[in-house]
Amino acid sequence: MTSQTKAEQTGAAGxxxxxxxxxxxxxxxxxxxxxxxxxxxxxxxxxxxxVEEEIKRLMxxxxxxxxxxxxSMDLPQIAENGNTVPLEVSVESPxxxxxxxxxxHIVADGNPRPGVxxxxxxxxxxxxxxxxxxxxxxxxxxxAIAEMSDGKAYMTKAEVKVTIGGCGG
Amino acid sequence: xxxxKPRIRAPKKASKGEVIEIKTLISHPMESGQRKDRKTGxxxxxxxxxxxxxxxxxxxxxxxxxxxxxxxxxxMSFFVKVKESGEFEFTWVDDDGTTYxxxxxxxxx
Numbered sequence: 001m002t003s004q005t006k007a008e009q010t011g012a013a014g015x016x017x018x019x020x021x022x023x024x025x026x027x028x029x030x031x032x033x034x035x036x037x038x039x040x041x042x043x044x045x046x047x048x049x050x051v052e053e054e055i056k057r058l059m060x061x062x063x064x065x066x067x068x069x070x071x072s073m074d075l076p077q078i079a080e081n082g083n084t085v086p087l088e089v090s091v092e093s094p095x096x097x098x099x100x101x102x103x104x105h106i107v108a109d110g111n112p113r114p115g116v117x118x119x120x121x122x123x124x125x126x127x128x129x130x131x132x133x134x135x136x137x138x139x140x141x142x143x144a145i146a147e148m149s150d151g152k153a154y155m156t157k158a159e160v161k162v163t164i165g166g167c168g169g
Numbered sequence: 170x171x172x173x174k175p176r177i178r179a180p181k182k183a184s185k186g187e188v189i190e191i192k193t194l195i196s197h198p199m200e201s202g203q204r205k206d207r208k209t210g211x212x213x214x215x216x217x218x219x220x221x222x223x224x225x226x227x228x229x230x231x232x233x234x235x236x237x238x239x240x241x242x243x244x245m246s247f248f249v250k251v252k253e254s255g256e257f258e259f260t261w262v263d264d265d266g267t268t269y270x271x272x273x274x275x276x277x278x
Contacts, residue, residue, distance in 0.1 A: 113238065126249060129247070
C-alpha cells in the first residue's frame with residue numbers, strides 16, 4: 001500500500017478552475033442562439049454531435065429502408081414549448097417471437113446532441129408503441145429508426161415547428 | 170434535490186393474452202449538461218435518468234435508453250402482453266448510478 005503513488009488523489013485537490021466569463025457565449029445563449037452552444041459539454045464521448053454520426057453509432061452504417069408506411073409518429077406540428085414535446089411512436093408488426101420490432105431509436109437533427117431515446121421491445125410487448133416527452137431546441141426533424149427481429153431497419157421522419165426552444169439558456 | 174419519486178399507472182386486472190398499457194413517470198430534473206449557471210457562467214453538469222427497465226416475473230419486457238433530450242420528469246408509456254398473473258418491476262437508473270424502483274401486481278384471469 002505505502003509504496004503506491006496515489007497520483008489520482010492529488011488531482012482532486014487541484015480544483016482551481018480558471019473562471020472564463022464567456023461574454024459572447026452567455027449573451028447568445030440568453031438571446032436566441034440555442035442552436036450552437038459554444039464548445040458543448042464534454043460529458044459523454046459516445047454521444048455524437050451530428051445526426052449522421054448518431055445514426056452511424058446506433059446502426060453501424062446499416063442500410064435503412066423507407067419506413068413511412070410502417071412507422072407512425074404522433075407529434076405536434078407546432079410545439080409552443082420545446083421543453084416538453086409529446087411524442088408517440090408506433091411500428092406495425094405482429095410482435096411474435098419470429099417477427100417483432102426489437103428497437104426504435106429516436107433522433108432529433110436540430111438539438112445540440114441528436115440522441116433522444118431508444119426503446120427496446122420484446123415479443124412480450126404485444127404492441128410496438130411507446131410515448132414519452134422530449135426537448136427540442138428549435139424547429140427540426142424528428143427521426144425514428146425501427147430495427148426488426150429479421151435484421152431489417154426502417155427510417156422515417158417528421159418535422160416539428162418549435163416556437164420557444166427547450167434546452168435551457 | 171428532492172428524492173426522485175416514481176409513479177406507475179397500470180391495471181390491476183387483465184384477461185389472458187390482453188395487451189395492457191402502462192404509464193410511468195418519475196420526478197427528476199433531467200439536467201441536460203447544456204445549461205449554464207446564470208451567475209457563474211459555468212456549465213451545470215449533466216444528471217439524467219439514462220435507462221428505464223420493466224420486467225414481468227423477472228423477465229425483461231421493455232427497456233428504454235434516455236438521452237438529455239428527454240424532458241424533465243420523464244414520462245414513459247408502453248404496452249405489455251400478459252399471459253399469467255405476476256408482478257411488474259420498474260427500474261430507473263440515474264447518471265450517478267442510483268437506481269429507483271417500484272413494483273406493481275397484476276392478476277390475470
